[in-house]
Amino acid sequence: MNKQQNNNSNNNSNNNKKNNDMSGLKHEKLLDREYQKKIVERKKRFLEDLKTEDGVFDNRTLLTLHGLLNGKHVDEFLGIINSGKESIVFSAIKENKYFAVKVYRVSTCDFKTMWKYIQGDPRFHLRKSSTRQIIHAWVEKEYRNLKRANNYVNSPKALLRRENILLMELISDDNGGAPSPRLKDAVNVDYSKFYELIREDLKTLYNDAQLVHGDLSEYNILVKDNEPVYIDFSQGVVVQHPLSKSLLIRDIKNICNFFKRKGVACDYKKLYKYITGEELQPIDEELANNY
Numbered sequence: 001m002n003k004q005q006n007n008n009s010n011n012n013s014n015n016n017k018k019n020n021d022m023s024g025l026k027h028e029k030l031l032d033r034e035y036q037k038k039i040v041e042r043k044k045r046f047l048e049d050l051k052t053e054d055g056v057f058d059n060r061t062l063l064t065l066h067g068l069l070n071g072k073h074v075d076e077f078l079g080i081i082n083s084g085k086e087s088i089v090f091s092a093i094k095e096n097k098y099f100a101v102k103v104y105r106v107s108t109c110d111f112k113t114m115w116k117y118i119q120g121d122p123r124f125h126l127r128k129s130s131t132r133q134i135i136h137a138w139v140e141k142e143y144r145n146l147k148r149a150n151n152y153v154n155s156p157k158a159l160l161r162r163e164n165i166l167l168m169e170l171i172s173d174d175n176g177g178a179p180s181p182r183l184k185d186a187v188n189v190d191y192s193k194f195y196e197l198i199r200e201d202l203k204t205l206y207n208d209a210q211l212v213h214g215d216l217s218e219y220n221i222l223v224k225d226n227e228p229v230y231i232d233f234s235q236g237v238v239v240q241h242p243l244s245k246s247l248l249i250r251d252i253k254n255i256c257n258f259f260k261r262k263g264v265a266c267d268y269k270k271l272y273k274y275i276t277g278e279e280l281q282p283i284d285e286e287l288a289n290n291y
C-alpha cells in the first residue's frame with residue numbers, strides 16, 4: 001500500500017467511523033425522541049382518561065393541568081387519591097418528590113356557600129363575581145390558609161395555586177407515593193395521646209395562627225408518624241370572620257364526638273374554654289346550631 005492509498009484507506013475508515021458515529025447518534029436521537037414521545041403520550045393519557053372517565057374536567061381545567069406539565073412544576077400525574085363531589089385529588093411527581101394536586105370541579109361546586117365564606121373574610125374584596133371567580137378566590141383562600149397553618153401545625157406545604165387547582169406537598173408515611181391514612185381509617189392509633197395533640201394544635205391554630213379550620217373532623221386529619229396532619233383548609237376562616245365562632249364550635253363538637261366514640265373522655269365546652277380562654281356562651285352555641 002503506497003502513501004496515497006494508505007491515506008485514502010485512512011480517510012475511508014475515518015469516514016466509515018464518522019458515518020457509524022453519525023448513525024449511532026441519529027439512532028440515539030431517534031430513540032430519545034421516541035422515548036420523549038412516549039412520556040408525553042403517557043402524561044397526556046392520564047388527563048385524557050380523567051376527561052372521559054370522570055367527564056367533569058372542562059377544557060380550561062385540562063389546559064391548566066397541561067400547563068403544569070409543560071412548565072416546571074410537575075413531571076407526571078400518577079393517579080387519583082380521592083374523587084369527591086367538589087374536587088378530585090391526585091398524586092404527581094417532580095424529580096423524586098411527590099405532590100398532591102387538588103382540582104375543584106367547576107361544574108359541581110357549591111357557589112352559594114363559597115360566596116358566604118369569602119364575603120366575610122377581611123382578606124378578600126370580591127364584588128359580585130362570576131362562578132369561576134368565586135372558585136378561584138376559594139382556591140386562593142385554601143392556599144393562604146394552608147400557608148398560614150404551615151407555620152404552626154403539621155399540614156401539607158402549600159406550593160402553588162392556579163385558577164381552580166392547588167398544588168401541595170403529598171403527606172405520605174414512607175415519603176413515597178402512598179398517601180397517609182385519614183384518622184377515620186388509621187389503625188394502631190393511641191387515641192388519648194392523639195386527642196392531646198389535637199387539643200394543643202387547635203389552641204395554637206386559634207391563638208397564634210388566628211385561624212379556625214372550619215371543616216375539622218376525622219376525615220380531614222391524616223395520621224403520619226403517629227401525629228396529626230391537618231388538610232383541607234378550604235373552609236378555614238380567620239378569627240375576625242363573623243362565622244369563626246360558629247365554625248370553631250362545630251369543629252370541636254366533631255372532634256369530641258369522634259374521640260368519645262374511641263373511648264376518650266372529651267367535653268366540648270371544656271375544649272372550647274381551653275382553646276379560646278372563654279366560657280362557651282349559650283347564644284354562641286345556639287347560633288352554631290342554627291348555622
Ligand SMILES: Nc1ncnc2c1ncn2[C@@H]1O[C@H](COP(=O)(O)OP(=O)(O)OP(=O)(O)O)[C@@H](O)[C@H]1O
Nearest residue numbers: 081082084085087089100156169170171179231232
Ligand atoms: N396533601 C395531601 N396528602 C395526602 N393525601 C391528601 C392530601 N390532600 C388530600 N388528600 C386526600 O384526598 C382526600 C380529599 O382531600 P380534601 O379533604 O382536601 O378534599 P375534599 O374536597 O374534602 O374532598 P371530599 O369532599 O371527597 O372530602 C383526603 O381525605 C385525603 O385522603
Ligand SMILES: [Mg+2]
Nearest residue numbers: 219220231232
Ligand atoms: Mg375533606
